[in-house]
Structures are given as C-alpha cells and as structure tokens.
Amino acid sequence: MTVRHTTVTDPLARPLLAELTHEYSTRYEKPVDLDLEYPPEEFAPPGGAFLLLLEDGRPVAGGAYRQYDATTAELKRIWTDSAHRRRGLARQVLRALEADAARRGYVRLYLTTGPRQPEAKGLYLAAGYRPLFDLTADPESIGPLPFEKYLETPHP
Numbered sequence: 001m002t003v004r005h006t007t008v009t010d011p012l013a014r015p016l017l018a019e020l021t022h023e024y025s026t027r028y029e030k031p032v033d034l035d036l037e038y039p040p041e042e043f044a045p046p047g048g049a050f051l052l053l054l055e056d057g058r059p060v061a062g063g064a065y066r067q068y069d070a071t072t073a074e075l076k077r078i079w080t081d082s083a084h085r086r087r088g089l090a091r092q093v094l095r096a097l098e099a100d101a102a103r104r105g106y107v108r109l110y111l112t113t114g115p116r117q118p119e120a121k122g123l124y125l126a127a128g129y130r131p132l133f134d135l136t137a138d139p140e141s142i143g144p145l146p147f148e149k150y151l152e153t154p155h156p
Helices: 011-028 087-102 118-126
Strands: 004-008 048-054 058-069 070-080 108-113 146-150
Touching: 004 011, 011 048, 011 070, 048 087, 058 087, 058 146, 070 087, 087 108, 087 118, 108 118
Parallel strands: 070 108
Antiparallel strands: 004 048, 048 058, 058 070, 108 146
C-alpha cells in the first residue's frame, strides 16, 4: 500500500468519489453531488489535503480534510472501495490524515458522519474520536453525527 497525496480532481480519485456519491444517494434516498459540496481547493495545501491509498497503483481508499478554523481540520470523504472493505483500509487513511494534519499544525480534528452510516460511526469511536452527541439517542433524530479528536503534536 502506498499513500498518494493528490487532488480531488485527480482522475484516479473519480471511481472512489463516484461510488461514494452513489452510496450516499442510495442510503439517504436523495441525489448527492459531491462536486458541488465544496470547491476542490479546500482540500489542497496549505489548509487541506486529499489522499488516496493505492494498492498496485490502483485506488482502494481515500479521504480528505479542509480547514475548519485556525487550529481545527475537518475530515471529509473517507471512503473504501466496496471491493476492498473489512481490511482496515479506512483506518489507514484516517491515520495518514491525522498525521498530515498534525504536521501542518492542526491540534484538533472535527467531522460529521450521517446517521445511516453505522460503519463510519464505529470507525471513529474505535479510533478514539469523541462523539459530540448522545450515543444512546436514535441517530435519525440527531442528523449529522459530530465527532472530535485532539491530536498529539509531532516531535521535530
């Protein structure tokens, strides 16, 4: 596996983002267009990043972050190709994003995931993210599920 820092517009990213768009549209029963959600430059340095996890040169997972505020990055679009799930790839992407954000000086990560994405909720809880919502409540009654995590400062 290799991590490739790239852009949202990289042709290698298109299959992953297309599958993510389809998944969101299916789970939430409404059309989703990720291209309209955020401008691509929000996921580019210096404030953001977009990366792909490649296996034999092919994308199998990816994710991004953008600047949320001066000390916080917001994670977005963490996704594993459906043919490669249950291998810990999303966790690898998460670790790479966390390390990159810490190197760029962020001290906190923030994210939201949808109430119909229990796999994502489980990933973030297992990775040490603190839920900013009542875990005992029906997720559908909450809407987007917010999480945060404070990062360790990298040592020079």
